[in-house]
Amino acid sequence: MHTLEPHYNWRNIYISAEDPKSPFFGYENSEVYFTDQIYNYLIHPQWDNFGSETLYLKVLFADYTHGFAVIELLGEWNDLLNNDIMTLKRDVIELMISEGINKFILVGENVFNFHSDLDSVDYYEEWQDELEEGWIAALNLRPQVMEEMSRFGIDQFFVMGGKLDDVSWRTKHPKLLFKQIDELVQKRLGW
Template sequence: MHTLEPYFNWRNLYIASEDPQSPFFGYQNSEVHFTDQIYNFLIHPQWDNIESETLFLKVIFADYKDGFAVIELIGEWNDLLHNDIMTLKRNIIELMIEEGINKYILICENVFNFHTDLDANDYYEEWQDELEEGWIAVLNLRDHVLTEMSKYGIDQYLVMGGKLNDMSWRTRHPKQLFEKIDELVMRRLSI
């Protein structure tokens, strides 16, 4: 896992640690030292620590005018043992909502497992309720993770599956990606 690094081709457009509105403003990643791990596996030092033992992320783009953010995740999304949704919601998302972000694109191709606790659904519901005409779209989940999230009803709060699960996002500009996903989400929500 130490070779999996966050997407860096948008760094000329956005760097969270240089954005005064970002929860990661001033955050310093090591350029050479591996400081974080998931279980016994070191992860690339460019991932940002959200105070979870199993889930790390990188805000790879934020647009406050259009109110959206693209967040890439890595690890195991574990609500059962570590209440990762609460940690993500409290430590990152609430700060972003305060700055006007109400549309979230979560890139989850590096989320290897998902474990839930039914009480955790309250945080998903709370997140969705606070978005006011916003949404949370999840891209490229692994099949077993998508199945597990759907099995426990997480898909009533997060838009996932279908075309979102086979999205070629790296070839697009972040605003083009947002427009495409917004179109897909709006089409789903109007059905």
């Protein structure tokens, strides 16, 4: 896991630690030392810790004019034991919403497992309700993660699956990625 690093090709146009509106403004990542781990596995030092023991993220891009953010995730999303959605919602998402972000692109190819709890569904509903005309799109989720989200009804709050599982997002400029995802979401939601 220590070799999985967040996408870095957009660092020339956006770095969340340098964005005064970002929840990670001023966050310092080590370039050398591996300080975080998921279970007994060290993870690359460029991932940002938002308070979860098993899930890390990197805000790859935020555009306040168009109201969208691209967030890459790593690890195990565990609402059952760690209530990761509550921590993510309160400590990251709400701060971004307050700055005008209402469209979230979550890159989930490095989310290896998802464990839900019936009590945590309220946070997903709250997140979706606060977006008004916005949405949450999840790209490239693993089948077992989508199955678990569907089993608990969380899939009703995310736009996921289908063509969103085949998006080659790394090769696109973030604004072009947003345009592509927005078109897919608009079609899916029938807006």
